[in-house]
Amino acid sequence: MNRRQLLSCTFAIAALMAAPGAALADADRIDVYITGDSNIINFWNNVIKPVYEDAHPEYTLNVVSARNNIAPIVERTMAALGTETDPQVDIFDENDPNLPAGAIEKGLWVDFTEAGLVNYDKINPVTLETDYGLPYRGTQVVLAYDTSKLDPADVPTTWDELVAWMKANPGEFVYNRPDTGGSGGNFVRRAIHEANGRDPSLFQIDNYVEGESDAMLAQGFELLKDIAPYTYGPGSYTADNMQSIQMLAQGVVTMAPVWSDMALNAVNKGVLPETIAFAQLQDLAFAGGFADMTVPTNAGNLDATLKLADIVLSAPIQEKVVTEIGAFPAVAWEHLPAELANKYAALQPASIPTFPGGPWVSAISDGWFRSVAPHVER
Amino acid sequence: MSSVDATPIGAGAKARGAGGRRPIGLLLVAAPVALVLGLIIWPVALSVFDTLTVHGPQGLEFSLEAYRFFFTDGFSLRNLWLTIRVAAICTVLLLVISLPIALYLRFSETRLAGYIQALALFPLFVPSILLAYALIRTLGPNGTVDTLLVAAGLPKMPTPYLTPWGPIIGLVWDNLPLTLLIVLAGLANVSRASIEAARDVGAGSLTILWHIILPRIRGTLLVAASFVILGLFSAFTLPYLLGPAAPEMMGPFMRRTIIEVDDPVQARTQAVVTFALCAVFALFYVRSVARSRREQTS
Numbered sequence: 001m002n003r004r005q006l007l008s009c010t011f012a013i014a015a016l017m018a019a020p021g022a023a024l025a026d027a028d029r030i031d032v033y034i035t036g037d038s039n040i041i042n043f044w045n046n047v048i049k050p051v052y053e054d055a056h057p058e059y060t061l062n063v064v065s066a067r068n069n070i071a072p073i074v075e076r077t078m079a080a081l082g083t084e085t086d087p088q089v090d091i092f093d094e095n096d097p098n099l100p101a102g103a104i105e106k107g108l109w110v111d112f113t114e115a116g117l118v119n120y121d122k123i124n125p126v127t128l129e130t131d132y133g134l135p136y137r138g139t140q141v142v143l144a145y146d147t148s149k150l151d152p153a154d155v156p157t158t159w160d161e162l163v164a165w166m167k168a169n170p171g172e173f174v175y176n177r178p179d180t181g182g183s184g185g186n187f188v189r190r191a192i193h194e195a196n197g198r199d200p201s202l203f204q205i206d207n208y209v210e211g212e213s214d215a216m217l218a219q220g221f222e223l224l225k226d227i228a229p230y231t232y233g234p235g236s237y238t239a240d241n242m243q244s245i246q247m248l249a250q251g252v253v254t255m256a257p258v259w260s261d262m263a264l265n266a267v268n269k270g271v272l273p274e275t276i277a278f279a280q281l282q283d284l285a286f287a288g289g290f291a292d293m294t295v296p297t298n299a300g301n302l303d304a305t306l307k308l309a310d311i312v313l314s315a316p317i318q319e320k321v322v323t324e325i326g327a328f329p330a331v332a333w334e335h336l337p338a339e340l341a342n343k344y345a346a347l348q349p350a351s352i353p354t355f356p357g358g359p360w361v362s363a364i365s366d367g368w369f370r371s372v373a374p375h376v377e378r
Numbered sequence: 379m380s381s382v383d384a385t386p387i388g389a390g391a392k393a394r395g396a397g398g399r400r401p402i403g404l405l406l407v408a409a410p411v412a413l414v415l416g417l418i419i420w421p422v423a424l425s426v427f428d429t430l431t432v433h434g435p436q437g438l439e440f441s442l443e444a445y446r447f448f449f450t451d452g453f454s455l456r457n458l459w460l461t462i463r464v465a466a467i468c469t470v471l472l473l474v475i476s477l478p479i480a481l482y483l484r485f486s487e488t489r490l491a492g493y494i495q496a497l498a499l500f501p502l503f504v505p506s507i508l509l510a511y512a513l514i515r516t517l518g519p520n521g522t523v524d525t526l527l528v529a530a531g532l533p534k535m536p537t538p539y540l541t542p543w544g545p546i547i548g549l550v551w552d553n554l555p556l557t558l559l560i561v562l563a564g565l566a567n568v569s570r571a572s573i574e575a576a577r578d579v580g581a582g583s584l585t586i587l588w589h590i591i592l593p594r595i596r597g598t599l600l601v602a603a604s605f606v607i608l609g610l611f612s613a614f615t616l617p618y619l620l621g622p623a624a625p626e627m628m629g630p631f632m633r634r635t636i637i638e639v640d641d642p643v644q645a646r647t648q649a650v651v652t653f654a655l656c657a658v659f660a661l662f663y664v665r666s667v668a669r670s671r672r673e674q675t676s
Contacts, residue, residue, distance in 0.1 A: 177623050179634055179637075179638040233540060236540040236541075236622065236623070237540070237622075237623040238540070239540075239618055239619045239620075239621075240619075243514065243619075246514065246518075247519070250518070250519065250520040250521070251520055252518075252519040252520050359640075361638065361640075362638060362639045362640040362641070365634065365638035365639055366638075366639045366641075369453075369623065369624055369626075369634070370453050373622075373623040373624035374453070374456075374624040374625070
């Protein structure tokens with residue numbers, strides 16, 4: 001082989017390796033981009049893919065992990081809009097249709113209210129935030145408690161009852177630091193909601209004002225300082241979501257705020273005993289959120305993709321959302337088997353408040369660490 | 379293992395490069411020196427510069443505001459003070475624990491010594507995140523120790539978990555092999571003959587330790603202490619997982635300040651203060667190494 005041949009060979013191989021997507025382009029392939037962790041990728045590969053391919057054998061599902069790098073793929077799809085180019089993306093599993101700004105106005109995303117999905121009407125309305133996103137799995141912070149120490153009939157259902165219960169049972173409640181995990185973080189945010197008239201609309205992504213907003217947060221911190229002497233330790237805060245679950249598992253505390261999917265997983269795997277049950281505050285729930293699927297209007301296989309979206313919202317898959325990944329179903333519980341619905345009835349979200357990120361995150365972390373954490377020295 | 383010397387690996391190469399006549403020696407040190415300059419000295423200089431300047435109306439201005447905030451902020455000072463306290467307690471505990479083990483390993487000739495050495499070096503191979511969760515399982519509330527105590531009819535112990543003692547126990551366990559190796563290396567310099575000579579004239583064990591062994595390994599102990607302290611100041615995983623929310627050690631504090639509080643200037647200020655404290659101990663180390671090299675060459 002002379003030098004020129006070697007060179008052209010190298011180029012050919014490099015070109016092949018650089019463009020596997022283009023080289024293998026396939027009209028019958030549906031490209032699914034996943035933002036979630038490996039459990040979500042496994043869920044699509046092992047649960048959704050076989051069901052879909054059985055129902056529509058003419059198509060194959062190509063599950064691609066995008067992890068935290070979804071923005072360039074969305075940009076690519078946007079760039080292909082209005083051209084003949086196939087963006088090689090049919091569906092995103094978890095994506096905010098408001099990004100990039102203007103995408104909705106340019107008609108990038110399918111409007112699901114007009115897409116004619118059979119299962120669309122079964123969706124629990126509280127989970128719907130936008131017409132351009134299709135919720136299919138959710139998680140929310142709930143209270144996990146040990147039924148061997150606390151009768152389900154006596155479980156607090158409001159913030160005031162919760163505080164009264166903590167004061168009557170000192171050392172039996174633990175929550176983790178707001179910077180290390182959302183279960184403690186959203187417990188702290190619930191206190192802030194409580195101190196501000198239980199009105200989540202007061203907190204928006206763009207309305208943080210230094211000083212003024214800090215005063216609102218400080219009122220929430222006062223409530224937390226009030227309960228600090230009655231928490232585990234007293235005044236000790238676990239370092240992540242999992243440690244709170246472990247404290248519950250070791251019987252150290254009776255109650256802790258937990259992420260619903262983490263806790264359900266822990267119960268399914270036997271990390272948490274069967275005696276653990278869940279409750280949600282009824283005056284205002286803890287914050288949480290749903291993963292929204294989005295479908296670009298220029299998807300190569302738009303009709304087949306909408307059939308896929310319909311299957312993800314079907315009862316068998318939504319049931320698996322609960323049993324396999326421990327998340328909330330997006331469809332209302334009445335469309336799922338009664339047995340399952342009863343088992344997780346207490347987890348049923350009546351509302352899912354949200355709390356914005358951005359500057360609020362740093363204000364809450366700094367404020368909590370400076371005022372609440374040192375309040376009770378152990 | 380006792381052949382491990384406390385002299386840093388780079389020192390020998392550097393000496394040869396400086397004294398060598400061939401340019402190849404200089405070329406060999408050029409790569410590590412460039413790396414240190416580019417990846418450590420330059421970013422550190424940038425950080426220090428950032429903490430000393432503010433954007434004024436006429437561009438960058440010199441300002442000590444970041445340091446004024448740090449040294450008047452009770453919260454930051456408490457975190458710094460806790461870190462110093464934990465580092466001091468850990469260093470004392472490490473020296474007190476590793477000295478008897480090292481003495482035993484140096485002067486014992488039984489087969490048991492080999493096993494004890496393997497056991498003492500075991501923590502070297504355990505990632506600290508595993509250690510943290512294992513400690514929660516054993517020393518945490520209702521952990522293995524509590525279960526044993528209750529089985530024996532004794533009350534449960536007050537758990538170190540989520541108190542400053544949590545990271546202290548973890549850090550001592552984690553740093554034991556390093557300290558032990560350094561002390562062992564120092565003990566290699568103590569000849570058996572000198573101990574036997576002392577014993578012949580009637581010196582007791584404590585007298586031998588105090589008058590024969592300790593003076594010979596004083597430099598080594600200083601080196602061990604400075605090494606351990608440098609590691610403790612930058613410790614993150616164990617203080618983060620086992621320590622209290624407040625006060626927190628500098629490692630978790632710096633991470634939280636830059637990631638959660640989103641205040642890079644304060645995070646850098648915290649880093650520079652920590653760095654300055656560590657530099658004092660690094661100076662001890664460098665001086666001790668320099669002195670022992672002088673003694674060897676003279």
